[in-house]
Amino acid sequence: MTNPAIAAGGLRKSYGDKVVLDGIDLRIPAGTVFALLGPNGAGKTTVVKILSTLIPPGEGSGPIGVGGHDLATEPQAVRAAIGVTGQFSAVDGLITGEENMLLMADLHHLSKAEGRRVVAELLARFDLTEAAGKPASTYSGGMKRRLDIAMTLVGNPRIIFLDEPTTGLDPRSRHTMWGIIRGLVAEGVTVFLTTQYLEEADELADRIAVLHRGRIAAEGSADELKRIVPGGHVRLRFTGPDAYRAAALALADATPDDESLALHLPSDGTQRALRAILDRLDAAGVEADELTVHTPDLDDVFFALTDAAVPAPAEEAVR
Structure with a gap:
């Protein structure tokens, strides 16, 4: 892991007196899925926003590298290397799925011919060709989420941030989304995933970190994390x-x-x-x-590490 896709040391962020991130260290290999777990308000989205250049890191943060570029001095290069799918859909419901895609192609400065080629390929890949000419407002939740990720891929990013990508989806749509994520990783894409679905992290992630009280309470593979909780x-x-x-x-x-x-x-x-x-x-x-x-499952791990009445067992955390 000499050239990680994402590397951050001592990541910090505060809003007034409220400390959201209190020294987060991340080192994520290229071509893997990294899942960040945590309760509501733990700071997962804040981490994504900082790493994707949407907000600046807090004072005292260490160096941050994304896609081989320094976040502080090369923000444009970082943006060119990444794609972001946020918690809330970026799809414009007033225009068609194809028009949403073509708009992204224009924003990435693709030529008209290249843009139409890329859009057609992605619509087919995400099984949206038949619905491409319909207003996006008529799409189901799963279709909108697939379109959202397809729009993210127009610029061919090598690192993708997925902030709770399956929230609100039915089980079938969720499994479809998992297949899409696995396919991206098979092509060498790095996926930074935040989720509240522990089954999702267990299914997809090569490494998982649990964020609690502004710090990483534990990090490791799913199996490693399960072994730190008694009950096996x-x-x-x-x-x-x-x-x-x-x-x-x-x-x-x-x-x-x-x-x-x-x-x-x-x-x-x-x-x-x-x-x-x-x-x-x-x-x-x-x-x-x-x-x-x-062995204990990730639910057991999550509750053990984030229970407000129980201190996070940092000395036992897998790193």
Whole structure:
């Protein structure tokens, strides 16, 4: 990660006495999805606005690089490298989908022929060709969101900021949007995603950061974050009572379930932890018929890290 798509050190922002961002560090590799999670008002949109040059960083912020360009000295180069899809649609409902796209082509100074070629390709890619001549006000929520992202792609950005892109969409439209995002990343595009849907971050993100009280409370892959929250366990089930009793003797720290002939052991689900359990069974000459690993989900992580009554476990955070 010698040349990250986005790099920021000590990102700060305050409004009067209210500190919104209190020293955020980011380093995001090119061609990946980075998800920023946090409660309402945590500052997710503020981060996007700063990195996309819409508002200046706060006093005391460190250097910020986006697309290989310095945000402070090369803002125009940063803008040329990025695309932004905000929380609220930029689609003009009074004109057609195609006219919205052509307007973006004009703003990117594409020639008339090039603009029409790019627009036609993107309309087809986002399954909007048939509706292209209809007023955008007649589009469904999912169609408007697809058009919104298609408009963002007119300038062929290599970094895209998606600020809660699936809020308000039905499950089918949300899954369609996920497919679009995966397709962009497969082409080498870097996606900076903010979302309140934890399933979305789990599905899409290579790395996830949880923003709480102006700081990154934890950062890592979905699996890494799940392992920092207590509650993970391994369930071993046996079909025969003799094997079950022998395993219970070998694994004295397990919680037995006599009715289902199962044992539950606390575990973080890592390969090392599983091997230790299996080695103990092997030593006792016992083999489990079923082994299931249960780990906390991102909901558990989110609540543990953002509960106002519980300090964020920064010392345990995965970095």
